[in-house]
Amino acid sequence: MINLQDIRYVRLGTRDLEGAIDYATKILGLQLVSREGKSAYFRSDKVEVRGDTRDHTLVYFEGDPNDHTIGFDLKDPADFDTVGAALDNAGYRATAANKEACELRRAKGVLQSMDPTGNKIEIVARPYHSGPRYFPGRDAGITHFSHIGLNSTDTIRDEKFWTNICNARVSDWLGDAPLLRISTCHHSIAMFPSTVPGVQHINHQVEDIDDVMKSYYFLKEKGVKIAWGPGRHPLSTAVMVYFYGPDNMVYEYSCGVKHISAEDEKTYRPRQFPSTLTSFCMWGSIPDFPSMQSAMEPAKPSLKAV
Numbered sequence: 122m123i124n125l126q127d128i129r130y131v132r133l134g135t136r137d138l139e140g141a142i143d144y145a146t147k148i149l150g151l152q153l154v155s156r157e158g159k160s161a162y163f164r165s166d167k168v169e170v171r172g173d174t175r176d177h178t179l180v181y182f183e184g185d186p187n188d189h190t191i192g193f194d195l196k197d198p199a200d201f202d203t204v205g206a207a208l209d210n211a212g213y214r215a216t217a218a219n220k221e222a223c224e225l226r227r228a229k230g231v232l233q234s235m236d237p238t239g240n241k242i243e244i245v246a247r248p249y250h251s252g253p254r255y256f257p258g259r260d261a262g263i264t265h266f267s268h269i270g271l272n273s274t275d276t277i278r279d280e281k282f283w284t285n286i287c288n289a290r291v292s293d294w295l296g297d298a299p300l301l302r303i304s305t306c307h308h309s310i311a312m313f314p315s316t317v318p319g320v321q322h323i324n325h326q327v328e329d330i331d332d333v334m335k336s337y338y339f340l341k342e343k344g345v346k347i348a349w350g351p352g353r354h355p356l357s358t359a360v361m362v363y364f365y366g367p368d369n370m371v372y373e374y375s376c377g378v379k380h381i382s383a384e385d386e387k388t389y390r391p392r393q394f395p396s397t398l399t400s401f402c403m404w405g406s407i408p409d410f411p412s413m414q415s416a417m418e419p420a421k422p423s424l425k426a427v
Contacts, residue, residue, distance in 0.1 A: 123204050123287045128309045129192040129245055130177055130226075131269060131323055133370060134184030141181040141367045146258030148345060149325075149372060151179060153258065154251070159183035160225070164255050165325055166265045176227040176249035178266035179323070186368035189320040190241040191269060192226065193303070198246035201230050208234050211286050218243075237282050238274045239318040261339075261374065262332030263325045270311045270321030270371075272412070279312060292381065292389075293356045296396025298416055300356060307357040307379040313416050321412050322348075322363060322371040329376050330360050336374050337362045349413060352406030356394060363410060371410060 135141045142161050145151045151163035154177060162177040195204065208215035218231035229247035236242055257263060273279040280299045283289040289301040292308055300308035313321055327333060337351050340362075348371045350362035361375040381389055394400040396417050398407065408414055 122285075123207055123244065124196040124200065125244070125287055125289070125303050126194040126196040127304045128266070128268065129175060129194045129248055130180060130266075131320060132180040132182065132188075132190040132192070133320070133368070134186050134188035135181050135368055136183075136186060137367065138181060138183050144367050145179065145181065148259075148340070148343060149366065150257045150259040150261030150263050152256050157225070162227075164251060165257075165263050166251075167255055167263075174251045174255060175266070176251045181367075187317075187319060188241075189318075190243055191271070191320065192231075192243040192245055192248075194248055195244050195246045198230065201232070201246045204244055205232050207286065208232070213237075213282075213286075237278050238272060238315075240271060240320075241318075261325075261336050262327040262329070263374075264328055265326055266324070267306060267326045267375075267378065268309045268311060268324045270313055270323075270412075272315035272317060272319045272321050273312045274314075274316060274318070276312055276314055283310065283312075290386075291391040293392045293394060295356060295394050295400055296416060298396075302381060305380040305382055307359075307381065313412060315412060315415075320370070322373050324373040324375060326378065327374045327376050333360050333362050333374050333376055340364050346409070348410040349408035350402070350406050352402035352404045355400060355403045356392070363408070363413075 145163050146153050151165050154164050155162040160180055160182040163179040165178045166174040168174050205215040213234050215232045215234040218233055223231050227249040228245035232244045234242055276297050283301050289303050292300045292302045298313045301310040303309040346365040348363035348365055353360050357378045359375040359378040361373055363371050363373045366372050
């Protein structure tokens, strides 16, 4: 089994790098830490929250806006060679990145592969950390990059990949969507049915509900389209707001997410939630977010009555 430590970063292609940089700093509230060639690197971690600070958690690069890659941190760097073999043996070709590509990922070692849907994944060994503290582009209250929504063309098949080949665990199911944890956080991957691969949304945790609400009004004032919320997820208990970014990528701020400790693991059992509106948001907020709406397809008649 591949023992992952945590989600590490997301890499996104964009046709408008300058616009993406402007958005990531002035709207999203990340710190631009480096520009190298046609790529821009952003940080988001407060050391007092994670106990460390990742060198970067988001990269925008000039390229196809549908080109998404998710990086994961390998728990033990000594497993690097066996991880590649495990992926190859399971039928998922793994390629060790060359020195230049590793440097672009800010890691000593990088394995590049894909999940069954075709989502690009990178497993990194000895990723770089940052000494200076996180200094945001705006004060959105961000504490750290936390999770992604991930597209899946077959959630049952893909769940087996993440839980049998990798060490992810199912926290809960939301209709056909498994929510998978790698660390103690309720989910690092929220996997939603789709016809195409790609990242569905990107989450950053903020300090408290005041930060969620302040950003909601800030985003509306700046003319940023709200995708969903404010609301509260029953599964993770997080208070959230979703909003659109460059190339129609959806971002999320949330706070109060549930954690499942090592002690909790002994008795924890995943729960099945129906794909009804109140399973997605206990406050009844209806998403203006096509891929999330399609995940609630069986509940659409009840949506009209809300």
